[in-house]
Amino acid sequence: MNHITTLDRVVVIRDDKETTTSSGLIIPDLDPLVRTDTGLVVAVGPGRTTKNNVVIEVAVAVGDRVMFDSGAGINVRTDGEDLVVLKEDEIIGVIV
Secondary structure, eight states: OOOOOOTTEEEEEEOOOOOBOTTSOBOOOOOTTOOEEEEEEEEEOOOEEOTTSOEEOOSOOTTOEEEEETTOSEEEEETTEEEEEEEGGGEEEEEO
């Protein structure tokens, strides 16, 4: 499916976290300091426009794997896909 977004928004498919072992045991999130998620960028907006009408492009591209705070963005479901729409400044970094 094609995804389109606006301004400095980025659409991400969040990576699944392994929360259950193969034998069925549930793995709790034990580290309260680790609150980041990762995901695959599937759409990037054109960027934001300054007061002087200069477009500042988004620093990530489709296909990049990014890290972001687990509470960041807006969770949406479309055509059976769970997506996260983030502002560019909510992205912590690109995983290479």
